[in-house]
């Protein structure tokens with residue numbers, strides 16, 4: 351079986367099992383970008399609380415976050431954890447967003463996507479996963495998002511190496527699938543759902559897993 355066929359079979363099996371997940375939650379592209387920074391090292395429910403605080407305080411706008419001081423911002427996003435670090439990262443991002451694109455997502459995403467990715471990666475506190483989440487979910491650009499769940503699931507089936515770096519895993523998906531925003535969006539969401547609920551780090555529940563057919567295709571854990 352070709353890698354492309356295996357990947358599409360995995361995707362369809364996950365989709366049929368979990369149903370559409372409709373990522374990323376957020377009312378605007380700007381909210382999605384803020385969420386992508388706040389979600390580093392925490393659960394989504396904590397991010398939601400922090401975003402709700404920003405909404406209640408009427409702060410979820412580029413210029414307001416640009417003007418607010420970092421300490422005040424840290425208090426508002428406290429539920430997201432690592433709030434001092436995240437306040438600094440959010441300020442770094444918003445400063446870039448305002449100074450480079452005047453706070454306009456339209457301007458930002460009309461930039462060449464590869465160049466935009468390079469610029470995002472230069473912002474202190476934005477790594478490849480956050481940059482790609484911003485590009486895919488806020489900008490609707492076809493960049494596959496890789497995370498720890500992706501690495502765990504696909505390395506358990508030897509589809510990728512355990513030592514593979516972010517860009518190698520990303521290439522594995524990008525080179526074997528059409529660069530389709532909808533597919534990349536939903537596929538990443540499905541992988542996260544599987545990693546959180548069934549293919550957990552210590553006790554993967556293979557008996558319940560919708561992609562257990564991989565045991566018969568490749569050598570597993």
Ligand code: SF4
Pocket residue numbers: 503506507548549550554555556559560561562563564565570571
């Ligand atoms: S079959 Fe088992 S190891 Fe493979 S993805 Fe499912 S839970 Fe994880």
